[in-house]
Amino acid sequence: MKEIINxxxxxxxxxxxxxxxxxxxxxxxxVLRLLVSLQGEMxxxxxxxxxxxxxxxxxxxxxxTYPQVIHLTDRIDYLSAHINNHAVCLLVExxxxxxxPERVRYIRTIMDELARIQSHQLWWSSFGMDLGGLTCFxxxxxDREMILDIWEETTxxxxxxxxxxxxxxxxxxxxxxxxxxxxFLKTFKKKIKDYDRILxxxxxxxxxxxxxxxLSKEDAISYGVTGPSGRGSGWSCxxxxxxxxxxxxxxxxxxxxxxxxxxxxxxxxxxxxMHESMNIIEQLIDxxxxxxHSAKMxxxxxxxxxxxxxxxxxxxxxxxxxxxxxxxxxxxxxKFRTPSFSNLSVLDHISRGMKIADLVAIGASLDxxxxxxxx
Amino acid sequence: MNSFFKxxxxxxxxxxxxxxxxxxxxxxxxxxxxIVTQQYPENRKNLxxxxxxxxxxxxxxxxxxxxxxxxxxxxxxNCPNGSIEVIPAKITGEDGKxxxxxxxxxxxxxxxxxCGLCVKNCPSNALGFGQEFEHAVFDRSKLxxxxxxxxxxxxxxxx
Amino acid sequence: xxxxIYDFTSFNRWIDEGLNSFMSPTWALITEMAIIGIVxxxxxAVVGLFLVYAERKVCAFMQNRVGPNRxxxxxxxxxxxxxxxLLMKELVYIKDSDKLLxxxxxxxxxxxxFMALSAVPFAKGLHAIDFDIGILYVxxxxxxxxxxxxxxxWSSNNKYSLIGAMRSGAQIVSYELSVGLSLLTIIVLAxxxxxxxxxxxxxxxxxxxxxxxxAIIAFIVFLVASTAETNRGPFxxxxxxxxxxxGFHTEYSGIKxxxxxxxxxxxxxxVASIAATVFWGGWMPFHVSGWAxxxxxxxxxxxxxxYIGKTAFIIWLMMLFKWTFPRLxxxxxxxLEWKYLLPINLVNILxxxxxxxxxxxx
Ligand code: SF4
Ligand code: SF4
Numbered sequence: 001m002k003e004i005i006n007x008x009x010x011x012x013x014x015x016x017x018x019x020x021x022x023x024x025x026x027x028x029x030x031v032l033r034l035l036v037s038l039q040g041e042m043x044x045x046x047x048x049x050x051x052x053x054x055x056x057x058x059x060x061x062x063x064x065t066y067p068q069v070i071h072l073t074d075r076i077d078y079l080s081a082h083i084n085n086h087a088v089c090l091l092v093e094x095x096x097x098x099x100x101p102e103r104v105r106y107i108r109t110i111m112d113e114l115a116r117i118q119s120h121q122l123w124w125s126s127f128g129m130d131l132g133g134l135t136c137f138x139x140x141x142x143d144r145e146m147i148l149d150i151w152e153e154t155t156x157x158x159x160x161x162x163x164x165x166x167x168x169x170x171x172x173x174x175x176x177x178x179x180x181x182x183x184f185l186k187t188f189k190k191k192i193k194d195y196d197r198i199l200x201x202x203x204x205x206x207x208x209x210x211x212x213x214x215l216s217k218e219d220a221i222s223y224g225v226t227g228p229s230g231r232g233s234g235w236s237c238x239x240x241x242x243x244x245x246x247x248x249x250x251x252x253x254x255x256x257x258x259x260x261x262x263x264x265x266x267x268x269x270x271x272x273x274m275h276e277s278m279n280i281i282e283q284l285i286d287x288x289x290x291x292x293h294s295a296k297m298x299x300x301x302x303x304x305x306x307x308x309x310x311x312x313x314x315x316x317x318x319x320x321x322x323x324x325x326x327x328x329x330x331x332x333x334x335k336f337r338t339p340s341f342s343n344l345s346v347l348d349h350i351s352r353g354m355k356i357a358d359l360v361a362i363g364a365s366l367d368x369x370x371x372x373x374x375x
Numbered sequence: 376m377n378s379f380f381k382x383x384x385x386x387x388x389x390x391x392x393x394x395x396x397x398x399x400x401x402x403x404x405x406x407x408x409x410i411v412t413q414q415y416p417e418n419r420k421n422l423x424x425x426x427x428x429x430x431x432x433x434x435x436x437x438x439x440x441x442x443x444x445x446x447x448x449x450x451x452x453n454c455p456n457g458s459i460e461v462i463p464a465k466i467t468g469e470d471g472k473x474x475x476x477x478x479x480x481x482x483x484x485x486x487x488x489x490c491g492l493c494v495k496n497c498p499s500n501a502l503g504f505g506q507e508f509e510h511a512v513f514d515r516s517k518l519x520x521x522x523x524x525x526x527x528x529x530x531x532x533x534x
Numbered sequence: 535x536x537x538x539i540y541d542f543t544s545f546n547r548w549i550d551e552g553l554n555s556f557m558s559p560t561w562a563l564i565t566e567m568a569i570i571g572i573v574x575x576x577x578x579a580v581v582g583l584f585l586v587y588a589e590r591k592v593c594a595f596m597q598n599r600v601g602p603n604r605x606x607x608x609x610x611x612x613x614x615x616x617x618x619x620l621l622m623k624e625l626v627y628i629k630d631s632d633k634l635l636x637x638x639x640x641x642x643x644x645x646x647x648f649m650a651l652s653a654v655p656f657a658k659g660l661h662a663i664d665f666d667i668g669i670l671y672v673x674x675x676x677x678x679x680x681x682x683x684x685x686x687x688w689s690s691n692n693k694y695s696l697i698g699a700m701r702s703g704a705q706i707v708s709y710e711l712s713v714g715l716s717l718l719t720i721i722v723l724a725x726x727x728x729x730x731x732x733x734x735x736x737x738x739x740x741x742x743x744x745x746x747x748x749a750i751i752a753f754i755v756f757l758v759a760s761t762a763e764t765n766r767g768p769f770x771x772x773x774x775x776x777x778x779x780x781g782f783h784t785e786y787s788g789i790k791x792x793x794x795x796x797x798x799x800x801x802x803x804x805v806a807s808i809a810a811t812v813f814w815g816g817w818m819p820f821h822v823s824g825w826a827x828x829x830x831x832x833x834x835x836x837x838x839x840x841y842i843g844k845t846a847f848i849i850w851l852m853m854l855f856k857w858t859f860p861r862l863x864x865x866x867x868x869x870l871e872w873k874y875l876l877p878i879n880l881v882n883i884l885x886x887x888x889x890x891x892x893x894x895x896x
Contacts, residue, residue: 071490132861
């Protein structure tokens with residue numbers, strides 16, 4: 001009661017009112033809570049309240065050995081589970097100076113790109129749904145199913161695969177893997193045209209997204225908005241290009257950059273990234289070298305005392321992994337720099353003065369995954 | 376004059392893009408062959424899971440009700456969630472020496488995250504993943520399972 | 535009795551005379567009203583439930599799904615099961631809501647759509663009232679529904695509902711214009727507002743062919759504007775589930791929610807009926823003047839089938855809209871109306887009037 005009485009009078013005069021978007025709201029895709037100040041339909045400001053799905057993953061990592069950490073990183077950003085696992089493995093391998101077999105690099109890169117495609121497919125589905133085109137949701141999920149099947153056959157799980165392990169991958173790829181990936185690429189190249197026809201070219205969609213949520217390059221850099229959202233503002237921030245890991249140094253692909261800085265450009269970056277990812281997979285899939293699927297690792301993995309950092313490009317941006325080791329088999333401290341958290345921080349800045357409907361579109365274009373924010 | 380033409384070209388392009396969109400949904404409407412839904416309980420009979428599918432952790436038993444687990448407890452140590460409890464027992468073998476065997480290999484399905492570390496790290500490959508996926512039960516205690524079947528024993532020669 | 539599926543006039547007269555033969559004229563009138571009321575209620579419920587089912591099936595097929603298929607063969611009893619479920623659900627009481635208005639709102643919405651239905655001619659002689667200002671009546675009555683939506687939003691003591699209701703107010707008030715003007719275009723051609731006469735005039739060709747270009751434009755404008763008026767996607771801003779959770783009916787549960795739900799589908803049915811009647815000849819079979827043989831074959835198909843077929847096609851079109859397009863924003867919605875539909879409509883009426891004066895129509 002006290003707070004209400006102490007409200008400054010000007011607030012009431014300006015007819016500002018607050019609504020809670022979330023923690024249970026259809027367009028926050030999870031349990032994000034946005035406290036939005038509105039004037040009519042206009043967003044005056046908003047405050048994200050996170051923590052509704054905080055599971056203490058960083059703390060849990062401190063009790064787990066390095067191989068055990070993998071299954072927790074799956075659950076940070078569940079849509080790029082492979083990529084998160086990859087980060088841990090790269091870090092451990094870097095610290096121990098293990099050279100992983102060439103075959104592992106190929107498999108990991110292909111898996112990463114498959115993860116990126118399915119993440120973008122799901123993003124496209126929910127983007128369409130947020131804008132009110134419900135059919136998009138089903139088309140995206142329909143096509144994503146093929147990737148999940150590929151994963152299920154090779155890794156045994158559809159969603160949280162825990163497929164990478166320090167030194168390699170858990171199991172060798174399934175004999176059908178290459179055939180199925182080829183089949184997927186062939187089908188999806190046809191289906192992605194539907195995506196463009198039903199949403200990208202649509203006049204309603206263009207009006208809803210063009211000029212909405214302008215994020216300048218300077219702001220993108222200062223807020224640390226990475227990934228497709230940052231590249232939509234013309235910031236070249238693709239870790240795959242700047243610090244190539246696994247096979248990314250050797251394959252040909254373009255970093256997709258667009259300069260309109262609005263929701264539409266963030267949308268287009270992701271659409272083109274799907275094509276780029278398919279391009280990467282095509283270069284690798286037929287050339288997977290023979291060999292072991294894992295390097296020989298000690299039974300107990302202990303990192304030498306010290307600090308380690310590894311970045312990878314996850315589907316929503318730069319995932320940084322910082323580990324302090326005191327020489328034990330468990331990390332002393334493990335810190336994740338998750339892309340969604342930084343991307344969320346800019347939401348207030350770019351949605352001021354926009355309408356509620358725009359807020360939904362902007363939120364969708366940043367592709368937030370809530371467990372990635374809260375960890 | 377320019378804005379006049381733009382007005383009409385906007386209308387034209389807008390309507391065209393809308394028609395293109397409608398052609399996609401319309402096409403799918405008239406092609407019921409593309410339906411992807413699987414009718415789950417009906418197709419149960421011939422529902423084939425992939426061979427690597429991680430449904431639950433099981434202990435592999437052969438035809439004589441024998442398994443390969445010697446109760447070393449490595450899987451228990453490797454499990455990040457404490458889903459496995461290995462209760463070993465001491466028995467006296469034929470040669471008079473006492474040796475360790477598994478008494479109960481307890482597995483809490485409700486706490487398992489299917490990371491696969493137990494299966495991967497078992498030195499005698501005693502564990503594997505089962506294809507069962509219909510795990511819903513009304514009582515949580517039913518999710519706690521004893522993996523070694525009653526009356527089972529260890530295969531000779533794997534200790 | 536002469537029962538004839540091609541002309542219900544004699545059937546009606548037979549009932550009327552039968553009733554009058556054994557009761558006073560006043561009582562006969564009251565009985566007739568009651569019969570009509572009951573018939574319409576039943577019709578309303580059946581059509582509403584069927585449309586919900588149809589929408590689910592249609593959208594499922596567009597999305598490569600099968601849709602409801604568990605309750606009864608092909609899931610046809612699904613909506614009935616849902617309806618029973620809604621009947622049994624708790625009516626949640628909202629703290630600090632305006633109780634009277636809160637309870638009244640669903641009834642206003644449903645009564646508005648119910649009243650408008652009475653003017654629709656389903657077949658020759660098969661309509662409740664044949665006003666000489668039928669179109670005017672439908673426009674007037676169907677826009678009453680917005681009052682219910684506004685009340686629902688206002689009384690639920692929920693900001694989402696309020697935003698939804700205000701959006702809906704702005705939307706319906708503006709799109710009402712386009713609906714009215716596009717119908718006016720046809721009235722210019724027909725020279726009457728009476729539904730039965732409008733249908734009768736299309737005996738030798740539907741208005742959409744008779745009035746060619748302006749009639750087609752008017753039809754498209756009517757389709758767009760009436761989709762907006764019924765709050766259906768892509769104009770479902772009042773509900774906008776991804777922005778406002780459920781808009782004006784966020785706080786409604788149970789049977790009151792069902793009323794809103796049913797009213798939405800009945801409004802769609804109503805709008806499709808009007809479009810079918812005014813532009814596509816209603817129950818009038820497809821006739822081409824001069825082709826006598828063809829026309830007689832067409833006449834064998836009962837008028838009721840013609841009417842249902844045309845209405846179903848227009849409903850299908852509206853479903854195609856909803857399941858294809860993303861939702862508009864409120865300012866774009868108003869831009870579309872005031873900058874595009876309204877000017878086009880006004881020019882179109884002039885064009886049509888010119889056409890009628892010069893006798894350039896068929
Ligand atoms: S299952 Fe394998 S790891 Fe576990 S106790 Fe038995 S032998 Fe040891
Ligand atoms: S799969 Fe992982 S979580 Fe499950 S029992 Fe094995 S080690 Fe534990």
